[in-house]
Amino acid sequence: MTKPNKPLSATVLTLGFLFLYIPIISLVVFSFNESKLVTVWSGFSLKWYGALLHDDELLTAAWLSLKIGLMTACASVVIGTWAGFVLARFGRFRGFTFFAGMINAPLVIPEVIQGISLLLLFVALEQMIGWPKGRGVLTMWIGHVMLCVSYVAIIVQSRIKELNRSLEEAALDLGATPFKVFFVITLPLISQALLSGWLLSFTLSVDDLVLSAFLSGPGSTTLPLVVFSRVRLGLNPEMNALATLFITAVTIGVIVVNQWMLMRDRKRTRDMQMAFAIADAADAPSTTTRPAVATNTLDTANA
Structure with missing residues (x-):
């Protein structure tokens, strides 16, 4: 078995970090x-x-991107958590393959196809029922949520599969309802996955350009759209x-x-260490009670 070449590994790692961070x-x-x-x-x-x-245009676009990103992250975590929990705990129910395919579809379908599909859908809905009235914040939010739910569902599904179900089963045995077990036991255990999904959804939404280009309308230009339009005309130090x-x-x-x-x-x-210490102390035989009992017995016998 060959030993790793530490100087070579350090050099490759340094070059990789320089390649990534020198532009920033x-x-x-x-x-x-x-x-x-x-x-x-x-x-x-x-x-x-x-x-x-x-620069009112740039600040307005930045604020709009932040607002849509916050709404997208919150909605994606709620819907993605439900979807990931269903995929991880409900087994192979009827329609499982279709449900899993719909959840994972935005991961493999190009954003251009998703943008065109949603645009045609919103145009058809507007002609049929009058909703939505044009494209704007609402349509961009729906498109971003559709994209980000898949990432949150996969993160939550993988985290739930790794959980030890003994705590949840113990809570059910003690009389807790499944609804209460989910919110009191399961959610705190997967809180880091929820936070990761929220941050990833927020980043994807703020950074999205393709879906926003198809689903935006007059007065709803996001920051990536403004930056892209300005970069085509030349770099600007304000950016x-x-x-x-x-x-x-x-x-x-x-x-x-x-x-x-x-x-x-x-x-x-x-x-956990304190709980284990208390449990060990409770299970260990008492070292002070027995000698006292023995001493009292000897005194009674001598009397």
Whole structure:
């Protein structure tokens, strides 16, 4: 068995990280560039952040993307959790293959096909029943939820399959209803999967371009659409400033979430150790009671 070449592994890993993060670092650096040319450094300046505050189109698009992303993440977690739980716990019921195929379909169907299909569907519905009236926030939200539910369902399904069902069965034996067991026992155990699904759905929604291009309408332009339209005409330093703000917010959010999850894991480990210690103390024979009983017996016999 050959030993791994540590210098070679370190070199490959370093090159991989540099390939991934050098463009992001250069974007952050040039957001403080005084020159309007995003590839020529002329001095440190914060004027593009000031210009960003007066760019109503970019700020409106960013706020719309954040709003749709939040709504999409919350709805996807609710629907995806239900779908993942059904796939993991209900077994091979009638229509299981069709249900699983519909849940997983957005993962393999190109977004262009999904966008065209939804656009034709909304146009037909508007002609038949008058809803929805044009394309906008509602239609984009429906399309993003359809895309993100699949990711949440897969994450939740894999997490539920790994659960030890002894806690749930114990709660059922003690008289808890299945509804209460799900919300009191199961949901806390899969909370990390729910958080991962929420963050992934939010990221996919904010970053989506193809579905938004098909389902958006006048007055409902998201940030990716604005950035794409501007990049076609040339790079703009204001977009570097906006991207830097997004990167900073995401980095802070990831650090905070990781610290919270680490603190929660440590607390759970301490609680489990304390519970095991209490259980061991209760099961162990008492070392103080028996000598006292023996001493009392000897005193009675001597008397």
